[in-house]
């Protein structure tokens with residue numbers, strides 16, 4: 001069963017007279033219980049895709065489903081309800097996920113609103129991200145790395161069906177980063193929380209069950225269990241991964257040779 005699905009998603013930003021096509025025809029299915037790392041070069045469209053899945057942006061074209069609800073068909077009240085019932089979100093700037101004058105413990109407890117407060121879970125989440133000792137410090141006085149770990153605990157407070165996290169380890173050292181990955185994995189295994197995590201951190205992508213690489217606004221390749229496969233797009237487009245550009249440079253011409261189970265591309269000179 002899929003918890004998140006995108007079909008033909010296009011996102012165009014308009015700033016003054018300039019148009020930026022951030023996503024151009026993205027199809028993606030995320031099944032329940034998967035932990036997915038969203039990879040790709042800077043500006044590829046990863047944050048944009050995460051915001052669309054979080055219902056924080058409406059796509060210029062295409063559709064996004066969360067747990068069977070087509071987000072584009074919902075009014076704001078229903079959208080808020082679907083988000084509250086399904087999602088835990090960690091935005092890139094960790095401070096934006098927190099209430100600065102509340103303590104770490106109060107931030108996590110506040111995120112449990114709607115559910116019965118579960119004090120054990122508050123303490124457990126804070127211990128697991130290494131913040132047990134400063135649970136009574138205000139979030140606004142914490143370092144960037146501490147706020148980042150707290151933001152992950154807050155996002156998981158409500159046992160969301162889907163965790164969406166944008167670079168949740170960018171300000172963390174190796175040990176704290178591993179604790180966050182472990183928390184995400186345990187949430188998947190023990191509570192069935194699916195995760196989609198934008199990351200540049202190899203330790204994070206290695207710890208998750210699948211990688212999806214966005215290049216130039218499209219899903220370029222997908223990896224599972226150590227094998228990376230290119231994805232054939234809607235119109236048959238395939239992106240040649242950068243590590244093969246010396247064999248088939250962008251702009252070169254290739255002959256297609258059919259095989260029983262696929263094709264071979266051979267560069268043609270001149």
Ligand SMILES: Nc1ncnc2c1ncn2[C@@H]1O[C@H](COP(=O)(O)OP(=O)(O)OP(=O)(O)O)[C@@H](O)[C@H]1O
Pocket residue numbers: 013014015020021022040041042043044045046047048049
């Ligand atoms: N609000 C906006 N207005 C205009 N252009 C935007 C806006 N947000 C993003 N973009 C542009 O859209 C493209 C994709 O941006 P996005 O932030 O999704 O990429 P990213 O893969 O997350 O990059 P990074 O790894 O650097 O965070 C970029 O060219 C970016 O400059």
